[in-house]
Amino acid sequence: MPLSIETKCVHLEKQVQNEADEKPACNHYGSISFPIYQTATYAHPGVGKSTGFDYSRLQNPTREQLEKIVCQLEHGTDAFALSTGMAAITLLMEIFKPGDHLIVDSDLYGGTIRLFDNVSVKNGIEFTRANCSSDDIESLIKPNTKAIYIETPTNPMMNVTDIAAVAEITRRHNILLIVDNTFMSPYFQNPLDLGADIVVHSGTKFLAGHNDTLAGFIVVKNAELQEKLRFLIKTTGAGLAPFDSWLVLRGIKTxxxxxxxxxxxxxxxxxxxxxxxxxxxxxxxxxxxxxxxxxxxxxxxxxxxxxxxxxxxxxxxxxxxxxxxxxxxxxxxxxxxxxxxxxxxxxxxxxxxxxxxxxxxxxxxxxxxxxxxxxxxxxxxxxxxxx
Structure with missing residues (x-):
């Protein structure tokens, strides 16, 4: 019987943990709270052998557990937990190259605007701002347009964009739809179900929920994006630390x-x-x-x-x-x-x-x-x- 999202928030951790327990290396002794694996590196059982974890920049059991839970709550295929929401957006911008063009909502979180204007532009990415809730954004698409980036509701003016309608546009033009879902959380809204390709969260906010840690998330449903981002998070090194991962795991329960x-x-x-x-x-x-x-x-x-x-x-x-x-x-x-x-x-x-x-x-x-x-x-x- 499918579980409601209310029950998933409390018990999804145990479901994912039980799946992990099928691996001999992951025995948590029946712990109700997923353990904090506060380690930087992992011993190898032998030459050419691995426990599945080698170095915590690449992956850590606590972070992996959190990523699986956020991924399932957002109905994606993979999730990436990063040190902050801005770290998540910064990593995401690495899938683009100089000369690429993005259409972005004009009413975004100020830190996102700062990143786009001062870092992404320097790196050769071009942006066009629009009110994505009301403007004719399809007319702004150019041959080098690679994505549309929205928040809905926007921060702070609470403009609401029809995600499914924008997704129809992005599908017609074979470009990505990126949705910052921070304000709603996966409890109230699932953009991937509405046609988005990528969901971004500041996990500091509703997911963690206690103003006591920083975190960011990217969730995808596409295998190619999954592979690119898994390589990038390993390479750039902004993955979420074990203790902070545990704090977000705790927050999601409520x-x-x-x-x-x-x-x-x-x-x-x-x-x-x-x-x-x-x-x-x-x-x-x-x-x-x-x-x-x-x-x-x-x-x-x-x-x-x-x-x-x-x-x-x-x-x-x-x-x-x-x-x-x-x-x-x-x-x-x-x-x-x-x-x-x-x-x-x-x-x-x-x-x-x-x-x-x-x-x-x-x-x-x-x-x-x-x-x-x-x-x-x-x-x-x-x-x-x-x-």
């Missing part, structure tokens, strides 16, 4: 509980924010007036827990950041603690001001990552900060 709780609170907070006199707009896909609401209903199993809103003045936005107490003014997202972020000087500080403003990231804009606290406590904190 992924379903955290996502459901945070989403429920996010909707209530978004609805409450729409009634506040010092808030001029609330952007949350779970609100029926969001332009991507119906697309999300079609391609996702939820709306997530990220809420973006604008204060009526810059002074009010800065005042909220100063006055919140329970909610922490901090970068990052997806953890059990609710965090509020100021994109202008934090996540998108290195994005050119002209592009920030074009995307709607004004100095009045605030981004909220809703955690698992009592929602009434969170609303009370926002109320005292706004008023």
């Amino acid at each position: 992924l379903a509980l955290r996502m459901e709780k945070a989403q429920s609170s996010a909707l209530k907070i978004a609805q409450w924010l729409t009634t506040q006199p010092h808030v001029t707009s609330v952007i949350y896909p779970g609100l029926e007036n969001h332009p991507g609401h119906k697309i999300m209903q079609k391609q996702s199993r939820g709306f997530g827990s990220m809420v973006t809103f604008r204060a009526d003045t810059v002074e009010k936005a800065l005042s909220v950041l100063e006055k919140v107490r329970l909610i922490k003014y901090a970068e990052s997202l997806g953890g059990v603690e609710t965090l509020i972020t100021y994109p202008t000087t934090q996540t998108h500080a290195d994005v050119p001001e002209e592009l920030r403003l074009k995307n709607g990231i004004t100095p009045e804009t605030l981004r909220l990552s809703v955690g698992v606290e009592n929602v009434d406590d969170l609303i009370a904190d926002l109320q005292q900060a706004l008023n």
Whole structure:
């Protein structure tokens, strides 16, 4: 009988572990929590023989276990665990060569934009920015176009792109579709099922879920990409360390509980924010007036827990950041603690001001990552900060 995703988050580790236990070298003594193999290298049983592991830059049992679980949650054929989300995207850019062209969403995480503009361009890759949720992106495809890169919902303006519709375009032109699925996690959305070729995650966020480690993931469903990326992760050396791999394994066990709780609170907070006199707009896909609401209903199993809103003045936005107490003014997202972020000087500080403003990231804009606290406590904190 197929397991639900809620059960998989808790028990998939044991299923994968049992598969591994068929190998004589992998006896974990019935451990419920997968062990941390804190080792750099491995002894060989003899000349020309191997336990299946030789050196932890190539692979480590704890990292391999995590990769198998993330791969299965995203319905891929292989997954790659890296030291950060940016390390994952950096590695991914290595599958392209000088002269290649990518169409990328204009409203991406600021670190991704910084990487593309300052490293990938230097390496000879060409980019065209577009609002992939509304622009005619097919008209932007050129003979040297190799991929379309999107986030959905985008960070921080929560634009929603129809993944299946873009996948139809990429198939027609024999190019790749890359989807950053960080905001939704595999609990709410599986882009590979909708036609994407590659999924990227900042595992630091919802997958790990406790603001206590950094991680990144690439998931693929194509054997050729799998082979390329397995060679590249071995060669470039940014694979996730054993202890951090274990922390993400631990986090995934509560992924379903955290996502459901945070989403429920996010909707209530978004609805409450729409009634506040010092808030001029609330952007949350779970609100029926969001332009991507119906697309999300079609391609996702939820709306997530990220809420973006604008204060009526810059002074009010800065005042909220100063006055919140329970909610922490901090970068990052997806953890059990609710965090509020100021994109202008934090996540998108290195994005050119002209592009920030074009995307709607004004100095009045605030981004909220809703955690698992009592929602009434969170609303009370926002109320005292706004008023």
